[in-house]
Amino acid sequence: MRTISYLLIGIVFGITMYKSEAASWFRIYEMFKFESFHMYGIIGSALVIGIVMVQLIKRIPIKSFYGETIKFYPKEKSFSRYMIGGIIFGLGWALAGACPGPMFTLVGAGYVPILVLILASIVGTFLYGLIKDKLPH
Amino acid sequence: MNWIYEPWPWYVSGPMIALIMFLLLMVGKNFGMSSNLRTLCTICGAGNKVNFFRFDWKSQKWNLIVVLGAIIGGFIASTLLTNDASVDINPNTIADLQELGFESAGKAYLPTELFALDAMTNIKSLSVLIIGGLLVGFGTRYAGGCTSGHAISGLSNLQLPSLIAVIGFFIGGLVMIHIIFPLIF
Numbered sequence: 001m002r003t004i005s006y007l008l009i010g011i012v013f014g015i016t017m018y019k020s021e022a023a024s025w026f027r028i029y030e031m032f033k034f035e036s037f038h039m040y041g042i043i044g045s046a047l048v049i050g051i052v053m054v055q056l057i058k059r060i061p062i063k064s065f066y067g068e069t070i071k072f073y074p075k076e077k078s079f080s081r082y083m084i085g086g087i088i089f090g091l092g093w094a095l096a097g098a099c100p101g102p103m104f105t106l107v108g109a110g111y112v113p114i115l116v117l118i119l120a121s122i123v124g125t126f127l128y129g130l131i132k133d134k135l136p137h
Numbered sequence: 138m139n140w141i142y143e144p145w146p147w148y149v150s151g152p153m154i155a156l157i158m159f160l161l162l163m164v165g166k167n168f169g170m171s172s173n174l175r176t177l178c179t180i181c182g183a184g185n186k187v188n189f190f191r192f193d194w195k196s197q198k199w200n201l202i203v204v205l206g207a208i209i210g211g212f213i214a215s216t217l218l219t220n221d222a223s224v225d226i227n228p229n230t231i232a233d234l235q236e237l238g239f240e241s242a243g244k245a246y247l248p249t250e251l252f253a254l255d256a257m258t259n260i261k262s263l264s265v266l267i268i269g270g271l272l273v274g275f276g277t278r279y280a281g282g283c284t285s286g287h288a289i290s291g292l293s294n295l296q297l298p299s300l301i302a303v304i305g306f307f308i309g310g311l312v313m314i315h316i317i318f319p320l321i322f
């Protein structure tokens with residue numbers, strides 16, 4: 001049952017990424033050129049609703065569908081890892097035009113070369129794990 | 138019924154993303170896609186060499202199922218819900234891109250110069266995908282999250298670290314598009 005729910009949520013996510021054009025390289029380029037409101041509208045409206053939602057969930061003792069308490073995990077405090085890591089991610093996001101969610105959506109949409117990108121991003125994650133202890137965090 | 142083939146406007150797409158985050162919370166999970174890349178490393182055996190990948194990947198199986206769904210969703214959306222996949226970007230953006238050599242701007246969903254099958258025999262296109270992927274994979278784990286984990290989940294929970302990461306995403310993206318693109322394309 002839970003497996004089905006994860007799968008269905010994933011399907012809705014995939015459809016949303018494709019139909020919103022957030023999975024389009026062109027939309028990412030246009031966003032960084034500040035030539036359209038589209039991507040800002042998507043992220044901004046998701047965020048406004050998200051903030052209200054999270055605050056409400058924290059105040060109302062709501063349980064998950066399976067009766068568990070809903071947990072939020074605060075991110076550990078740091079500046080350098082978020083700033084440096086974020087810049088590296090941003091460089092790749094703009095170059096490849098896809099982030100770790102939409103890149104899988106594009107596999108389903110039939111773009112074979114995206115597999116090269118996914119493979120490279122797995123290798124990139126591995127390289128991070130390899131030298132992580134030598135990096136400022 | 139033609140509306141079904143149209144791209145979704147931002148005011149449909151954004152609330153849908155919030156709904157997806159809500160549904161994941163309601164099944165006891167947190168929205169974040171990039172951790173799957175770490176899980177995939179572990180499945181490939183990276184835990185034998187590097188401590189960072191030594192964890193029980195089965196605890197992350199749920200997120201891989203979300204990924205499987207995202208693939209299926211991409212298939213459904215592109216085949217059943219779309220007639221004309223071309224992305225209607227700003228005419229100024231199209232002009233800019235054509236000047237950089239992206240002739241497919243305004244005519245396709247992804248630039249054919251990078252994502253068509255025959256682009257794979259082009260060293261430059263292949264390099265863009267490989268370098269882009271390496272940066273995404275490395276940076277997202279270094280920053281502890283990507284667009285979903287930081288820009289949506291983290292910022293929704295008013296996390297300062299996520300704000301720093303998102304500012305970083307934008308610095309990186311702006312440098313790439315405005316400074317590096319004119320040099321490489």
